[in-house]
Amino acid sequence: MKTNAAPEFDDPLRSGDEASRRALALLWLADSSPLAAAPPDALPAVRARLSLDTPAAPRRRPWRVISLAGWAAAACLAVLLWQRPEKTPEVVAQPPVKEKHVRPRTVVPDKHTAPESSAPEAGTVQPLNDPAALRRQLVEMKESLKTPPTSPPGTHRPVIRELLPPGAASSAAGGDRVFDLLANALESDLTRRSATGHARELIIESGWANWTAALPPDTTFRHRSFPAARWQELGLLKGEGGQFLDPATGWLWSPDPDSTDYTGRIAPTDLDRTAFTRREEEQTVATTTATPAGWLLTGANGETIISLNNLPSVPLGSSVRFNTFDTTGSMISYGLPDATITTEGWDFSGFIPAGSNTDFDRGFTLEVLTPTGGSNVILGTVQP
Amino acid sequence: MDGACRQLGLSELLLRMAAREEAALTEFHAIMADRLFSMALRMLDDREAAAEVLQDAMVRLWNSATRFDPARGDGFTWSAMILRGLCLDRLRRRRRELPGAVNHMAGEIPSGTPGGMEDLFFRETITLVQRAMESLEPAERDCLRAALFRPETTAEHAAALGLSTGALKVRIHRAMQRLRALLAPATEL
Numbered sequence: 178m179k180t181n182a183a184p185e186f187d188d189p190l191r192s193g194d195e196a197s198r199r200a201l202a203l204l205w206l207a208d209s210s211p212l213a214a215a216p217p218d219a220l221p222a223v224r225a226r227l228s229l230d231t232p233a234a235p236r237r238r239p240w241r242v243i244s245l246a247g248w249a250a251a252a253c254l255a256v257l258l259w260q261r262p263e264k265t266p267e268v269v270a271q272p273p274v275k276e277k278h279v280r281p282r283t284v285v286p287d288k289h290t291a292p293e294s295s296a297p298e299a300g301t302v303q304p305l306n307d308p309a310a311l312r313r314q315l316v317e318m319k320e321s322l323k324t325p326p327t328s329p330p331g332t333h334r335p336v337i338r339e340l341l342p343p344g345a346a347s348s349a350a351g352g353d354r355v356f357d358l359l360a361n362a363l364e365s366d367l368t369r370r371s372a373t374g375h376a377r378e379l380i381i382e383s384g385w386a387n388w389t390a391a392l393p394p395d396t397t398f399r400h401r402s403f404p405a406a407r408w409q410e411l412g413l414l415k416g417e418g419g420q421f422l423d424p425a426t427g428w429l430w431s432p433d434p435d436s437t438d439y440t441g442r443i444a445p446t447d448l449d450r451t452a453f454t455r456r457e458e459e460q461t462v463a464t465t466t467a468t469p470a471g472w473l474l475t476g477a478n479g480e481t482i483i484s485l486n487n488l489p490s491v492p493l494g495s496s497v498r499f500n501t502f503d504t505t506g507s508m509i510s511y512g513l514p515d516a517t518i519t520t521e522g523w524d525f526s527g528f529i530p531a532g533s534n535t536d537f538d539r540g541f542t543l544e545v546l547t548p549t550g551g552s553n554v555i556l557g558t559v560q561p
Numbered sequence: 562m563d564g565a566c567r568q569l570g571l572s573e574l575l576l577r578m579a580a581r582e583e584a585a586l587t588e589f590h591a592i593m594a595d596r597l598f599s600m601a602l603r604m605l606d607d608r609e610a611a612a613e614v615l616q617d618a619m620v621r622l623w624n625s626a627t628r629f630d631p632a633r634g635d636g637f638t639w640s641a642m643i644l645r646g647l648c649l650d651r652l653r654r655r656r657r658e659l660p661g662a663v664n665h666m667a668g669e670i671p672s673g674t675p676g677g678m679e680d681l682f683f684r685e686t687i688t689l690v691q692r693a694m695e696s697l698e699p700a701e702r703d704c705l706r707a708a709l710f711r712p713e714t715t716a717e718h719a720a721a722l723g724l725s726t727g728a729l730k731v732r733i734h735r736a737m738q739r740l741r742a743l744l745a746p747a748t749e750l
Binding site (some may be wrong): 195196199200201202204205208209214216224227229512 | 688
C-alpha cells in the first residue's frame with residue numbers, strides 16, 4: 178500500500194483503492210482506542226521545525242498521567258482551563274460558582290521518597306512544598322472564579338457546565354464542588370510536576386489505575402479515594418493491615434496512617450504474597466450513597482471533556498447515550514460504551530474534539546434507554 | 562466516517578494548510594494530534610518514537626498539503642496513510658538496526674491506551690469497526706493486521722503464516738472485501 182494518492186487508475190479501481198485505504202485507516206483508529214494524549218510539546222516542536230512563529234493558542238498540559246475516568250480527567254482539564262497563557266484567566270461557570278473558603282491542603286510526600294521528590298524541576302516547576310506559591314495560585318484561582326466573564330463577544334474562553342439530575346436545582350454545593358475540583362486539580366498538578374528525579378509520586382483523585390505496570394518502577398502513587406470496597410471486583414488480593422496487592426500489575430497499595438489516602442508502589446520482592454487472599458468474607462461492603470454528578474469542561478481550544486461520576490447502575494441490556502445539538506440545531510447522539518454501566522457508582526470520561534460543531538449551549542442530556550423501550554434522563558444541563 | 566470527517570472539517574483544514582494558513586495547522590493539530598499519536602503508539606509501541614513520528618507527520622502534512630485532493634479521499638484517511646508510511650519507515654529502520662529484535666506484531670500488544678480517553682466523536686465508527694473485525698475469521702484478522710502494522714514484505718508475512726505468497730494475497734483481498742462491505746455505512750462516499 179502506498180502512502181500517497183492513488184495513481185491514475187480508472188474510476189472503479191481508484192474508488193476501490195480509496196475504500197481500502199479508508200477501511201484500513203478506520204481499523205487502525207479503532208485498534209488505537211481509547212486514545213492517549215499527544216505530548217504537549219508536539220505543536221511547538223512542529224512549528225519550530227517549520228520555522229513558524231510560536232502560536233498564541235492555549236498551551237496543552239501533559240495530562241495523560243491523570244487521564245483516568247471521572248474526576249481525575251475533569252481535574253486535569255480544570256488545570257488546563259485555569260492555567261491559561263493570560264495572567265488572569267476567565268472561567269464561566271454554569272450555574273454561577275459561589276465563593277467558598279478552601280484551606281490549601283498540604284500534600285504529604287511519600288515517606289520513602291520524600292528526599293528525592295522534594296527537589297523541584299529546575300526552571301519550570303513550582304515546588305510543591307512552597308506554601309506561598311500554592312497559596313498564591315489558589316487565591317488567584319479563587320478570584321478568577323468569582324470574576325464574571327468580561328471577554329469580548331466571540332472570544333474563546335473556557336466554559337464549565339454542570340450536569341444535574343432532572344428536577345435538581347443547582348446549589349452552592351455545586352459551585353463548591355467546582356471549586357474543590359479546581360483546587361484539587363491544581364494541587365495534584367503541582368504535586369505531579371514537582372515529582373522529579375528517581376522517585377516520583379503521582380496523585381490519583383479517583384478512578385482505578387490499571388495501567389501502572391507501564392510506569393517506571395520508582396514511581397509511587399497517592400490515591401485520594403482508593404476503591405477499597407471494590408477490591409474483589411478489581412481483582413485485588415487483600416492482606417493484613419488493609420493492604421491490597423494487584424496481581425495484574427504487581428503493585429502494592431497501603432493505607433496512609435496520616436490520612437485516608439492509600440499509597441501505591443511496586444511490591445517489594447520479599448513481600449509474603451501468601452498473606453494476601455481473595456476470600457469473600459473479608460470484603461468490606463460499601464454502600465454507594467453518592468449523588469450522580471457530571472461536568473462538561475470546554476477548553477479555550479474548543480475541546481470538551483465530559484466527566485460523569487457516581488452514576489446509578491442501569492438494567493442489563495440498556496444503552497446509554499448523550500444527546501446534544503450541533504450548531505444548526507440538529508440533534509446529535511453519542512453512544513456510551515456499555516461495559517461498566519451495570520456497576521453502581523460508575524464513572525466515565527470522554528471528550529469531544531474541537532471543531533466538531535457541537536453546541537452544548539442548546540442542551541445536553543445523559544439518557545438511559547432500557548430494553549423494554551423506556552427512557553430515563555439521568556443528568557442534564559440546567560435549563561434557564 | 563466521512564460524515565465525521567466533514568464535521569471535523571479536516572479536508573478544509575488541509576486545504577487551508579495548503580494555502581499556508583498557520584492557524585489551520587494549529588486547528589488540525591488540536592483535532593488530530595491525540596489520534597495520530599495514539600495510532601503511531603499502537604504501531605510502534607514506543608512513546609518516544611511515536612512522538613517523533615507525530616512531529617514528522619505534521620511536518621509532512623504541512624509540506625505536502627498542496628497535494629491533498631479532497632475529491633480523491635477524505636482528510637483523515639490521507640493523514641493516516643502518511644502517518645503509516647512514516648511508521649513503517651521507522652519499523653524497517655528498527656529492524657535493520659536491531660535485526661534480532663522482535664517486532665511487536667499487531668495483536669500481541671494490547672490495543673488502545675489503558676486509562677486513555679474514549680473518542681466519543683468516532684465512538685460509533687470505532688464500534689462498527691470492532692464489530693466488523695470480530696466477524697472476520699481469526700486468520701483473516703491476522704492477515705489484515707499484519708498487512709497494516711508490520712513492515713515485512715508480503716513474502717515474509719506469508720512465510721511467517723505458513724502460506725504461499727499467492728494464498729496470502731488472496732486471503733488479504735478477501736478479508737478487505739469483507740471488511741469494506743461490513744464498513745460500508747461508515748466508509749461510503
